Amino acid sequence: MKQKSVGRVKNKKFAIKDDLKLSSGKTLSNVELSYETYGDLNSAKSNAILVCHALTGDAHAAGWHLNPAKPGWWDMIIGPGKALDTDKYFVICSNVLGGCKGSTGPSSINPETGQEYALDFPIITIEDMVHAQKKLIEYIGIEKLYAVIGGSMGGMQALQWAVSYPGMMEKASIIATTARSSPQQIAFNEVGRQSIISDPFWNNGEYYGKERTPRSGLSVARMIGHITYLSDESMYKKFGRDLQDRDELSYDFALDFQVESYLHHQGESFVRRFDANSYLYITKAVDYFDLAINGSLSDGLKDIKAKIQVIAVDSDWLYPVDQSKDLLTALQTNDTEVIYNEIKSDYGHDAFLLENGQMNFVLSNFLSENTVEDVMRTEVPTIPIDSTVKEAAVIMFDDEITHLPVVDENNLLFGIVTAWDLSKSIVEDCTELREVMTKDVKTCKCEDSIEHIARLMKKFNISCLPVVDDELNLEGIITTDQISHLISNY
Numbered sequence: 001m002k003q004k005s006v007g008r009v010k011n012k013k014f015a016i017k018d019d020l021k022l023s024s025g026k027t028l029s030n031v032e033l034s035y036e037t038y039g040d041l042n043s044a045k046s047n048a049i050l051v052c053h054a055l056t057g058d059a060h061a062a063g064w065h066l067n068p069a070k071p072g073w074w075d076m077i078i079g080p081g082k083a084l085d086t087d088k089y090f091v092i093c094s095n096v097l098g099g100c101k102g103s104t105g106p107s108s109i110n111p112e113t114g115q116e117y118a119l120d121f122p123i124i125t126i127e128d129m130v131h132a133q134k135k136l137i138e139y140i141g142i143e144k145l146y147a148v149i150g151g152s153m154g155g156m157q158a159l160q161w162a163v164s165y166p167g168m169m170e171k172a173s174i175i176a177t178t179a180r181s182s183p184q185q186i187a188f189n190e191v192g193r194q195s196i197i198s199d200p201f202w203n204n205g206e207y208y209g210k211e212r213t214p215r216s217g218l219s220v221a222r223m224i225g226h227i228t229y230l231s232d233e234s235m236y237k238k239f240g241r242d243l244q245d246r247d248e249l250s251y252d253f254a255l256d257f258q259v260e261s262y263l264h265h266q267g268e269s270f271v272r273r274f275d276a277n278s279y280l281y282i283t284k285a286v287d288y289f290d291l292a293i294n295g296s297l298s299d300g301l302k303d304i305k306a307k308i309q310v311i312a313v314d315s316d317w318l319y320p321v322d323q324s325k326d327l328l329t330a331l332q333t334n335d336t337e338v339i340y341n342e343i344k345s346d347y348g349h350d351a352f353l354l355e356n357g358q359m360n361f362v363l364s365n366f367l368s369e370n371t372v373e374d375v376m377r378t379e380v381p382t383i384p385i386d387s388t389v390k391e392a393a394v395i396m397f398d399d400e401i402t403h404l405p406v407v408d409e410n411n412l413l414f415g416i417v418t419a420w421d422l423s424k425s426i427v428e429d430c431t432e433l434r435e436v437m438t439k440d441v442k443t444c445k446c447e448d449s450i451e452h453i454a455r456l457m458k459k460f461n462i463s464c465l466p467v468v469d470d471e472l473n474l475e476g477i478i479t480t481d482q483i484s485h486l487i488s489n490y
């Protein structure tokens, strides 16, 4: 299906009626969440997917507001024909509690003082963010989400959802994240926070409405953060050691290298879209995230009922693959239904925002559970068992195929002849098909998942599987080409 944008979208507001009880024991009143939705909720209210955003994301995940050239941050994933197919699913994304893109955060007005909260805003946790989102989901009238999905800090929220509200979702996809912030992750966040706090214009958080704000501190915090979202490889590819707007080294402290200029640009554009206090509060929430706090990780995840997908990025050194594998192991220990996918990418952590084909493929398989039946070829040339090698070669040549199922008179699969078998027949001077064909054929069923058969093909290094029923009746074939086609549709 051709992929389209969800088009122009509107931001909405939801006000939580009751006070929100926080993990710290404090409460927050008059909480508002900014959110967007894409697609339609079905009458059974069973097709809703909640997307949770990463550290500096917002509710605007797909489509566009004023400028079609500036789509939402996960436009590659959400829309008709994409993994989060809006012809099928009703997708919701809200800005987190503590954020600065329409949801209540430190830059919001404190109803008690009529001034911005600044540091009067209470410390919040990932659990608090999820608690607020649950109120939104209830307000929309959804009892059970089809899925909760998120990358990075969004993955923490999705995992927290699965732990805190196990009966409220069928599936959860946990991308490029961890179940427990590591010392290194906390360390990077603390350097970012100190950069803000030591900016004289931060002024103990009281900078709203002032002429000078902690631009420099926030910009440096983003520069540090941004380095961790890339990989050494991607930096080499983007910039190498190339100089920026000069032919020679400056021999002073001006910007020499392209990578420096790039980081400055990232810092400056971030300052235009983000609030420094929100950065402090949200990074703190990330640092506090620890689902193993009461013992082992498997203990922390024991209540999960949803089917889980864990996605890691091989070049992600901020949330390395090992942390996703720890999560996987803990879930497997609990006998939770879980699948693991690894994105192969040079991009580093931000690959979940960039790897269009792979991300769509693994998400769409998990969500739609694409089966062999969805992609197999059913009009398959076959050859009877008593044929000659030459007859097989003619069919394969005419039909431009490299695999030809061999069947008996009742269409029961007997074997398969491949281009390799034809070569063998010449070397071994065989003329009868039964002498060269492969008899021990690996097969699959219509209902097998694409995931499963892709693994099977890799394991046995084969590029084609006949599809059979329980009686070995041939129903079609599936090839690696068809699977590649499925991926390249994204």
Ligand SMILES: CC(=O)SCCNC(=O)CCNC(=O)[C@H](O)C(C)(C)COP(=O)(O)OP(=O)(O)OC[C@H]1O[C@@H](n2cnc3c(N)ncnc32)[C@H](O)[C@@H]1OP(=O)(O)O
Residues within 6 Å of the ligand: 053, 054, 055, 056, 057, 058, 073, 244, 258, 259, 261, 262, 263, 265, 266, 269, 350, 353, 354
């Ligand atoms: C849920 C969420 O996560 S939402 C938040 C996600 N969004 C962000 O994190 C925004 C900032 N992050 C990024 O830009 C991320 O790297 C991505 C993943 C979103 C985009 O990655 P890419 O498409 O690879 O873009 P890239 O990292 O190359 O940056 C391109 C920008 O750098 C600028 N740039 C590139 N080279 C240079 C240079 N030598 N000097 C100065 N600027 C440069 C480009 O002009 C472009 O600027 P623009 O974004 O203002 O148009």
Ligand SMILES: N[C@@H](CCO)C(=O)O
Residues within 6 Å of the ligand: 054, 055, 056, 057, 152, 153, 229, 350
């Ligand atoms: N680059 C993304 C991912 C960070 O985890 C963001 O800024 O939110």
